[in-house]
Amino acid sequence: MSTLKVLAALLHYPDEVLQGAAAELATALDADGLLGGARRLAVHRFIERLRASDLLELQAEYVETFDRGRSRSLYIYEHLHGESRDRGQAMVELKHLYHAHGFAIRGPELPDYLPLFLEFLSTLPLEEALGWLEQVGEVLQLLHARLAGRASPYAALLEPLARLGGERAGEAGVRARVAQERPDDTPAALDRAWMEAPVTFGPTDGARAGVQPVRWMPRQQD
Numbered sequence: 383m384s385t386l387k388v389l390a391a392l393l394h395y396p397d398e399v400l401q402g403a404a405a406e407l408a409t410a411l412d413a414d415g416l417l418g419g420a421r422r423l424a425v426h427r428f429i430e431r432l433r434a435s436d437l438l439e440l441q442a443e444y445v446e447t448f449d450r451g452r453s454r455s456l457y458i459y460e461h462l463h464g465e466s467r468d469r470g471q472a473m474v475e476l477k478h479l480y481h482a483h484g485f486a487i488r489g490p491e492l493p494d495y496l497p498l499f500l501e502f503l504s505t506l507p508l509e510e511a512l513g514w515l516e517q518v519g520e521v522l523q524l525l526h527a528r529l530a531g532r533a534s535p536y537a538a539l540l541e542p543l544a545r546l547g548g549e550r551a552g553e554a555g556v557r558a559r560v561a562q563e564r565p566d567d568t569p570a571a572l573d574r575a576w577m578e579a580p581v582t583f584g585p586t587d588g589a590r591a592g593v594q595p596v597r598w599m600p601r602q603q604d
Contacts, residue, residue: 425538454525458521
């Protein structure tokens with residue numbers, strides 16, 4: 383399912399390879415046909431912006447969007463489980479799921495990294511993939527609402543994912559909840575987070591420059 387793979391790629395930290403693949407991503411999105419109308423047009427506009435913008439500015443925007451504070455983290459289980467032990471167990475189970483389908487993670491990312499999860503779903507039949515999106519629909523809805531509230535270009539990528547995840551009934555409640563949230567990316571909030579929870583998941587801002595798009599490799603035979 384090329385659409386999920388395209389959205390996965392676009393949610394990665396932007397680099398020269400991603401920027402150079404803009405035309406290919408747009409072609410794959412159209413060929414798949416999963417998105418239509420305004421949603422597909424919005425993703426096309428995001429891809430064109432990726433192609434035409436200064437790479438350093440795109441990278442700075444990505445860090446500001448996803449790496450400052452936890453409310454917009456791309457790690458799914460951070461939203462569902464926080465720092466609890468449940469998150470670790472959920473990630474173990476997700477890693478086993480990947481393994482059972484013949485995939486292993488090559489790279490430093492954790493199993494619940496949204497672009498990695500989407501890339502895995504792109505290998506599944508449509509109904510199965512949509513079922514998994516539905517299981518994390520609340521997270522997708524929250525991320526979309528938080529990004530839209532900041533007028534972030536990345537909202538164009540989360541909106542179709544939230545819709546594919548089927549989270550429509552509680553949309554108004556999610557927007558109301560997000561409207562009442564206190565910003566967690568102010569200097570005071572970031573200082574407080576460092577004091578309360580110095581352990582972080584995934585790469586730090588400084589490591590982002592070395593992040594490469596996730597690649598799957600076949601599982602080694604035992």
